[in-house]
Structure formats: structure tokens, C-alpha cells
Amino acid sequence: MFQTVSLSGSRGERQLFSDVSVTVKPGTLLAVVGANGSGKTSFLRMLCGLLSPDAGTILWQGKDIRQLKEFYTAQLTYIGHLNGIKDELTPVENLKVSAWLAGDDSSGAIVQMALEAVGLERSVHPLPTRVLSQGQKRRVALARLWLSTRQLWLLDEPFASLDAVATSYLTQRLQSHLSNGGMVVVATHQEIALPTDSVQHLRLAK
Amino acid sequence: MSQPSMSEALRGVVRRDLLLAMRRRSDVAMSVFFVVIVASLFPLGVGPEPAVLRMIASGVLWVTALLACLLSLGRLFTADYLDGVLEQTLLIPQPLAVLVIGKVFAHWVISGLPVVLLSPLLGLQFGLGGDSLGVLTLSLLLGTPTLSMIGAIGAALTLGLRGSGLLVALLVLPLFVPVLIFGAGAVTSNLAGIGSEANLSLLGACFLLSLAFAPWATAVALRIALE
Amino acid sequence: MSFLGINWFKYSSPQAFHPLAGRMIPWFSAAALALIGIGLYFGFFIAPTDFQQGDAYRIIFVHVPAAWMSMFLYVIMAAWAGLGLGLNARPSFMMAQAIAPTGAMFTFLALLTGAMWGKPTWGAWWVWDARLTSELILLFQYIGIILLRTSIDDLRRADRASAVFALVGVVNVPIIYFSVRWWNTLHQGASVSMTASPKMAATMVTAMLVMTLGFWMYSFAVTLARVRCVIAERERQPSWGKNSSIQEVAEAR
Numbered sequence: 001m002f003q004t005v006s007l008s009g010s011r012g013e014r015q016l017f018s019d020v021s022v023t024v025k026p027g028t029l030l031a032v033v034g035a036n037g038s039g040k041t042s043f044l045r046m047l048c049g050l051l052s053p054d055a056g057t058i059l060w061q062g063k064d065i066r067q068l069k070e071f072y073t074a075q076l077t078y079i080g081h082l083n084g085i086k087d088e089l090t091p092v093e094n095l096k097v098s099a100w101l102a103g104d105d106s107s108g109a110i111v112q113m114a115l116e117a118v119g120l121e122r123s124v125h126p127l128p129t130r131v132l133s134q135g136q137k138r139r140v141a142l143a144r145l146w147l148s149t150r151q152l153w154l155l156d157e158p159f160a161s162l163d164a165v166a167t168s169y170l171t172q173r174l175q176s177h178l179s180n181g182g183m184v185v186v187a188t189h190q191e192i193a194l195p196t197d198s199v200q201h202l203r204l205a206k
Numbered sequence: 207m208s209q210p211s212m213s214e215a216l217r218g219v220v221r222r223d224l225l226l227a228m229r230r231r232s233d234v235a236m237s238v239f240f241v242v243i244v245a246s247l248f249p250l251g252v253g254p255e256p257a258v259l260r261m262i263a264s265g266v267l268w269v270t271a272l273l274a275c276l277l278s279l280g281r282l283f284t285a286d287y288l289d290g291v292l293e294q295t296l297l298i299p300q301p302l303a304v305l306v307i308g309k310v311f312a313h314w315v316i317s318g319l320p321v322v323l324l325s326p327l328l329g330l331q332f333g334l335g336g337d338s339l340g341v342l343t344l345s346l347l348l349g350t351p352t353l354s355m356i357g358a359i360g361a362a363l364t365l366g367l368r369g370s371g372l373l374v375a376l377l378v379l380p381l382f383v384p385v386l387i388f389g390a391g392a393v394t395s396n397l398a399g400i401g402s403e404a405n406l407s408l409l410g411a412c413f414l415l416s417l418a419f420a421p422w423a424t425a426v427a428l429r430i431a432l433e
Numbered sequence: 434m435s436f437l438g439i440n441w442f443k444y445s446s447p448q449a450f451h452p453l454a455g456r457m458i459p460w461f462s463a464a465a466l467a468l469i470g471i472g473l474y475f476g477f478f479i480a481p482t483d484f485q486q487g488d489a490y491r492i493i494f495v496h497v498p499a500a501w502m503s504m505f506l507y508v509i510m511a512a513w514a515g516l517g518l519g520l521n522a523r524p525s526f527m528m529a530q531a532i533a534p535t536g537a538m539f540t541f542l543a544l545l546t547g548a549m550w551g552k553p554t555w556g557a558w559w560v561w562d563a564r565l566t567s568e569l570i571l572l573f574q575y576i577g578i579i580l581l582r583t584s585i586d587d588l589r590r591a592d593r594a595s596a597v598f599a600l601v602g603v604v605n606v607p608i609i610y611f612s613v614r615w616w617n618t619l620h621q622g623a624s625v626s627m628t629a630s631p632k633m634a635a636t637m638v639t640a641m642l643v644m645t646l647g648f649w650m651y652s653f654a655v656t657l658a659r660v661r662c663v664i665a666e667r668e669r670q671p672s673w674g675k676n677s678s679i680q681e682v683a684e685a686r
Contacts, residue, residue, distance in 0.1 A: 012587055050293060051433050074209040075297035084288025086222070088229040101218045101298055103208035128229075149208045359601060363594045367584050377577045377598060380570045381605055384612035391619050408615070423601055430593045 001025055002183055003151060008034065009042050016042055017204040020056070026151075029174065029184040030200045031192060040187035044156050047185060048078045051173035060152075076152040077102070083141035087130035091115055091140045094129060096148070104147045114146035115139075115175075117186050119166050135161045145173055151178065153184045159192075168193075215300040216308045223312035234279065236323055237274050245328050263332035263423045264342065264393035268386055270328075270419045271321050271346055275353040276382075277315040279361040279374055282309065283428070286302045287365050293432055310351075310358050310421070318350035334423035341396045345409060350390040355420040356379040356381045359425070363425035385412050447524055447664040455659040461654035472498075475640035482654030490554070494637075496546035498645040499539045500564065503571055504606070506536035506652060510578075511603035514596035526592035527667070529599060529657040530582065533556040535652050537575035543568050570609050574602040587668070 003025065008018040016039030024030045031042050044105045045051040049057060049065055049072065065072045069084050085094040092111055099106035115125055117140045129137060138161040145153065153174075159167055174184055178198050186192065192199060210218065227233055241300045248266045249259060286292035295305055343387035364370035384419050392405035467651035476494030510532040517525030547565050548558050559565070578595050 037261075041245055045323070048297060050296060050429075059362055070299035070301075073297045076297070080290060082288075082293070084290035084294040086226060086289065088226055093225070096219060097222050098294070101215060101294075103210040103214070161351075170315060178311060254658075359597075363581065363598055365586070369584065373577075373580060375586055376573065376580060380573045380577065380609070381601065383570055383607050387612045387616045390618060395619060408612075419604070423597060427597050428593065430590055430597065433590060 002185075003059040003062075004047070005016070005057050005059065006057065006119055007043075007046065008054045009039060009051070010054050011042055011044060018055075019202065020202070022184065022200070022202055024200070025071070026181040026183055027178050028200055029178060029186060029194060029196050030202055031080060031201045032185065032187045032204065033189070034204050035206050041156055043204060044078075044154050044185065044187050047109065048076065049111060051071060062180075072104075074152055076154055077144060077148040077150045078154045079141055079144065079158060080156045081135055085129055085137065085140055088128055090126050090189070091120060091129055091143070092125050094140055094148070095143050098144050098149045101146065102144070102150070104149060110147065113144045117146045117169065118143045119169055124140055135163060135166065139166055142170060145170075145177070152181050153182065155184065155186045157187055159188060209299045212300045212304055216304055217297050218303050219295065220309075220312045223309060224315065224347035227312070227316045233278075234316055237278055238320045239275050240277065241270050241321050241324065241328070244273065248340060249332075255332050260333040260397070263329060263334050264390040264397070266404065267296055267328055267332065267342065268324065268345075268349070268390040268393075271325075271350060272353060272382055272386055275318060275350060275357055276346070276375055276378065277371075278313070279357045279378070281317075282313050282358055282361045283365055284361075287431075292428070296429065296432060302428065303421040306358060306424045306428070307355075307417075308360055308423040310354050310424075313358075314354045319353055322346045322350055334397075338393055338396045340353060341406070342393050342400045345392040345402075346390040348409045348413050349385050352385050352409070352416045353382055355416040355424075356385070358424045359420055359427060362424045362431060365428070365431040385409065388412060441510075447527065447668050450524065451664050452663055454661050458654050458657050459660075461650050461657065465647055465654055468643055468649075469649055472640055472644035474645050475643060490550070490673035492546045492550045494545055495639050496550055497547060497641055498648050500543040500568060501645055502648045502652060503536055503540040503543055503568065505538065506532055507571065507575070507599075507606060508603060510536060511599045514599040518593060518596050518600075519533050523592070523667075526596060527660055527663045528656070529596060530592070530663055531656045532652075533575060533582075533595075534659070536656050537572065537579065539648070540568055540575055543586040544572065561617075563610070563617045566613045567606075567610050570613075571606065574605070578602070579603060596617050600626075641685075 003021075003023045005021050006038070007020040009016045020043070022030065032043055034040055046053050049058075049069075060068060060072050060075065071165055085091075089097070090110070091116070095111045095114060095121060096106045097109070101109065112122070112125065116122070120139055120143070122138060124132065124136065129140060132140070138158075142158060158170060162170065174192070177184065178194070240247065245267060251260060252262065283292060286295065296302060298305060322343060325343050326339045327336075329342045334342060357374070357378050359381070360374040363377060364373050367373060388405045388409040392409060393400040395405055396402040434443045477491055513525045513529040513532065515530060515665065516522065544565065547568070551560050552558050578598055581598055582595045583589045585594060
């Protein structure tokens with residue numbers, strides 16, 4: 001179970017949000033909504049531990065993530081604005097490295113299946129990622145979710161650059177993750193097509 | 207929940223960077239060509255008198271290797287920072303200092319090791335011979351990884367800043383001075399007949415000291431830069 | 434925590450520290466003027482003329498205290514930096530920020546007076562002796578810290594990055610000192626050494642200590658003044674603007 005307690009954050013001299021307290025239970029998705037610049041990305045980065053909040057704590061299973069450190073980051077998969085993939089490597093190589101570094105299965109067959117599940121045909125797999133379109137690169141980045149066995153997913157605008165087909169693939173994947181007891185926190189502009197009882201909304205306020 | 211072991215994480219980081227270098231072979235070539243060209247400038251500036259060249263050889267070759275390391279520091283973290291790979295690296299559940307050692311090691315294999323391997327030839331060009339060539343190579347073998355580790359601190363502190371190239375130089379050159387003194391001193395003392403053991407031992411000490419502290423300082427600097 | 438009946442912790446907030454610092458500055462400035470004046474008088478008029486170096490050596494009364502200050506201030510700055518990183522306390526970072534320019538100034542003064550001493554004594558404006566060369570590298574480290582801070586727009590990152598560099602640098606200072614002396618002995622050709630300073634008569638030692646103390650007072654005064662400026666600049670917020678003296682300072686800059 002995942003909780004923030006009175007979280008406050010600012011960026012430079014600008015106060016973004018204050019006193020945000022929210023609880024995410026297994027099987028639920030927290031959609032963080034708000035206009036651009038409202039602090040969604042900063043909020044997510046705080047949940048990762050990449051950014052320090054001005055005040056408040058973040059609790060994982062009741063313990064402060066600042067004490068848990070690596071034990072906590074071993075529980076999460078984060079996909080931010082940036083894709084986290086290398087242009088010079090092929091999608092297969094990129095995904096293999098990501099899976100290896102996450103301790104997940106990185107065998108060739110599994111990786112190919114993940115890339116196909118996200119909608120990338122086999123013909124594209126051996127090409128250097130730099131020749132792919134933005135949407136295709138985003139799919140390569142998101143393919144990690146099909147390999148991830150971690151409980152908490154933190155996703156920053158995952159649906160951006162995705163077409164309708166890829167959006168439905170991703171939504172299905174999120175649904176199966178939630179059904180397995182996983183948790184997702186998503187920063188997003190758009191509505192996610194998931195059953196309403198498994199979705200919470202959070203609008204960040206100053 | 208899944209996580210890589212420390213050695214798996216380390217190997218993964220090193221393998222990725224070496225794989226990237228193989229795709230961009232010009233990176234290796236650049237360091238080598240830089241050292242060759244700059245080292246050739248000195249005789250052109252100072253004159254080809256063999257006695258003079260032999261006297262300045264250790265200093266010139268060491269400064270050249272040092273500058274090559276400095277110039278290559280921009281490639282250590284910047285690409286990973288820009289494409290989001292660095293923030294993923296920060297989230298790997300293993301000590302960041304260990305992963306930094308991996309990155310620096312891969313970086314040294316690409317940029318520093320070629321210079322070490324080339325150094326006997328450059329030494330010959332400057333009139334060094336026999337065991338002083340060996341001392342030169344050994345001093346660079348110990349010194350260049352040390353410079354890379356120390357330089358990584360500067361690279362991490364200035365990550366993503368405008369004009370970071372010059373700023374890194376300003377930050378890192380004072381830190382390079384002891385390594386330069388002991389490294390070039392090893393060759394000089396060998397040529398003077400005093401024996402290079404003292405300088406080489408001190409160089410080794412610098413290597414161990416930087417291995418103990420620099421990756422940790424670099425990790426701290428990386429977290430600060432990525433906030 | 435109460436000492437001498439004063440609750441010191443209340444001064445750890447910048448708003449409270451600002452007026453306290455303001456009250457302390459005139460005292461330190463007066464002490465600085467007095468001590469530096471006495472020190473210079475002792476050094477330039479009372480201390481005896483040196484047997485070997487004549488009157489030119491008198492610049493040592495500025496050179497040596499300045500060199501000492503440059504090193505002390507670096508260590509103190511690094512201590513504030515370490516405190517800031519450890520406690521995540523902004524005031525500590527502000528102190529480190531305030532000390533750096535003064536430290537750099539003393540380093541430059543030490544180098545300048547070193548050159549002024551070198552010329553009449555050894556015939557050269559610059560000699561590569563161990564102490565001067567170490568001072569030069571210390572100056573580079575100070576400049577590096579200052580430039581690193583000005584290159585980073587985000588205040589929190591600037592504070593913490595320059596703090597890390599200050600700590601790395603403080604580890605480097607003794608290493609530099611050792612390695613440069615090592616280098617000096619290796620290259621025997623250099624026969625010049627600033628360490629061959631004149632035998633110190635009692636009045637000379639007194640003068641140097643008085644000057645050092647005077648430089649300390651000066652450093653306190655200037656650092657406190659600079660910290661007030663840093664506080665005013667950083668804490669400029671509508672709620673705090675009600676304190677008119679700080680508002681005036683902020684507007685006057």
C-alpha cells in the first residue's frame with residue numbers, strides 16, 4: 001500500500017502544490033490530472049525519490065521511502081517524459097538491457113513478445129531506434145511494462161504520442177496489472193478507459 | 207518484485223556503454239587522434255632538438271593525455287541525461303557509486319585505454335627509450351583511470367549546464383594536478399636516474415583514493431543534478 | 434538551547450539572523466580597522482629592517498596572514514557546506530556562499546604580495562615555489578566554486594552542487610600542498626624558495642599575529658554583510674517585506 005502524507009512541493013521559487021495526502025491501494029490506479037505546469041511531473045518524480053519534497057512524507061507499506069531507499073526503488077517501474085532508451089541500439093537491445101537492469105527476464109523470445117504486444121511489428125525490431133517515429137519510440141519505452149513484475153508503476157503521460165490502437169493495448173495492460181494487485185500512478189491529460197471503481201483522481205492544488 | 211544483483215547491474219551498465227561505443231566507433235578514434243595531433247604540436251612549437259624534446263616529453267605527453275580526458279568528460283553522462291537513461295540508472299536498486307564505477311570504467315576503456323596503448327609510440331617520437339617508455343605507459347595506465355574517476359565528479363556537477371565544457375575544466379584541473387605531478391614525475395625521475403618507484407607508488411595511492419571516494423562524490427552530484 | 438540566557442536557535446532562521454548580523458558588523462569593522470592599523474604600523478615602522486632582505490621584506494606582514502586566511506576561510510566554507518548538505522539547511526549554504534568571495538580575495542592578495550616580495554628579493558615577478566603554486570591552485574578552486582554557483586539557475590541545485598565541490602576541494606588542498614612540495618624537491622633546479630623567510634624577531638611575529646587577527650575581524654564583518662545581502666535577495670517575499678529595513682536593503686541593491 002502506498003501513501004503520501006501532507007506532501008508539498010515547489011520548483012525553483014514557484015510553489016506547485018501543498019498538503020497533498022492520498023492513499024493508493026493494491027488494484028487501484030491514481031490519475032493525477034491538471035494543466036501543464038501544475039506539478040504533475042514533479043509529483044511523480046517525488047514518488048520515485050528523484051526529487052525531494054519541501055514537506056511531507058511518502059510511505060510504502062507504512063515506511064518512509066527515504067529510509068527504504070533501494071528496497072523501495074526495487075518495487076517500482078518509472079517511465080517518465082523521456083523514453084530512457086538509446087537511439088543507437090535496436091528496440092530489442094534496448095528492451096533487453098532495461099529488463100536485465102530491472103532483474104526481469106531478458107531472453108530474446110520474451111522481449112520480442114513484449115514488443116509485439118505493444119504493437120511493434122517484427123520488421124522494426126532490428127532497426128536502430130533512431131529511425132523510428134516518436135510514437136514507435138514511446139512504444140519501445142512502454143514495452144517494459146509487459147516485462148515488469150514490479151508492483152508499483154509510475155507513468156508520466158504514457159498515452160502521449162500513442163495512437164488509438166496502442167492506447168488500447170496499454171489500457172489492457174494496465175487493467176491486467178491492476179487485476180493482479182498492482183498499483184499505478186499516472187500523470188495524464190486524458191480519461192483512462194478503466195472501470196471507475198479502480199480509478200481515483202487527484203488534482204494538484206497550491 | 208525483481209532486482210538485479212550488484213554484479214549484474216554493473217555488468218549491464220558496462221555492457222550497454224561498450225555496445226554503444228561499438229556503434230559509434232568515432233569516439234575511440236577521437237581521443238587517439240587528439241593526442242597524436244596535440245603531441246605533434248609541441249615539436250612544431252618548440253623545435254625538433256632531441257635533447258629538448260626528451261626533457262619536455264613527460265610533461266607534454268602527460269598534459270596531452272590529461273586534456274584528452276578532460277575533453278571526453280562531456281560524453282560521460284550527457285547523452286544518458288538527455289535521453290532519460292540516467293534517471294533510470296538512478297532508480298536501479300543498487301548503490302549508485304558502483305554503477306558510476308561501471309560507467310567510468312567503460313568510458314576509460316573507450317577514451318583512456320587507447321591513449322595508454324599509444325603512449326610508447328608517442329614516447330619514441332619524443333626521444334624516450336627503453337625503460338622510460340615502460341614507465342610512461344605504466345604511469346598513464348595508473349593515471350588515466352584516476353583522471354576519469356576524478357573528472358566524473360566535475361562532469362556530474364555540471365550536467366546539463368550551458369558552457370559546461372569550460373566550467374568542467376575549471377573545476378577539475380585543480381583536482382588533476384597531483385596526478386599530473388606524480389605521473390609526469392615518474393618519467394622524469396626515471397630519466398634522471400633516481401628511479402620511478404616513489405612516484406608510481408604515489409600514483410597508485412591516488413588511484414586507490416579516488417576509487418574509494420570519487421564514485422561516491424559523483425553519485426551525490428548526479429542526484430543533485432537530476433532533482 | 435540556552436547559553437548566556439539567549440536562545441540561540443531562534444537566530445538560525447534567516448529573518449532573525451539578518452538584524453543580528455547587522456548589529457554585529459560595526460563592531461567587527463571597528464576591530465578590523467584597529468587591528469589592521471596596528472599590525473601595519475608594527476610591520477612597516479617598528480619591526481627591524483631585515484639583515485638580508487632590507488625593507489622589501491615588509492610585504493610579508495600582508496602576504497603571510499593573507500595566505501593563512503585564504504586557507505582558514507576555505508576550510509570554514511567547506512564546513513558550512515558540509516553542514517548544509519548534512520542538515521539540509523539553507524542558512525548554512527548562505528554562509529558558505531558569503532565566505533567564498535572573501536576567501537578568493539585573500540588568495541589573490543597573497544599571490545599579489547607574493548609577487549611583490551619576489552621581485553625585489555629574487556628578481557622575478559613569479560617563482561614556482563611550493564607555497565605560491567599551492568595558493569594559485571587554491572585560487573582556481575575558489576573561482577570554480579563561485580562560477581559553478583553562478584552557472585546554475587536553480588537555487589537549490591546551486592547550493593548543493595557548490596557545497597559538494599567545496600568538500601571535494603577541501604580534501605584536495607592538503608593533497609595539492611603535499612604534491613606540489615614533492616614536485617618542488619624533484620625539480621632541484623629551482624633554488625628560490627619563499628620558505629626561506631627571514632629569521633623572525635619577536636616584533637615581527639607580533640605584527641603578523643595582529644594582522645591575522647585584523648584579517649579575521651575583517652572577514653567576519655564582510656561575510657556578515659554579504660550574508661545579509663544574500664538573505665535579503667533570497668527571502669524577498671511579500672510577507673517578509675513588512676520589515677522595512679530589509680525591504681530597503683533589497684531595493685537599494
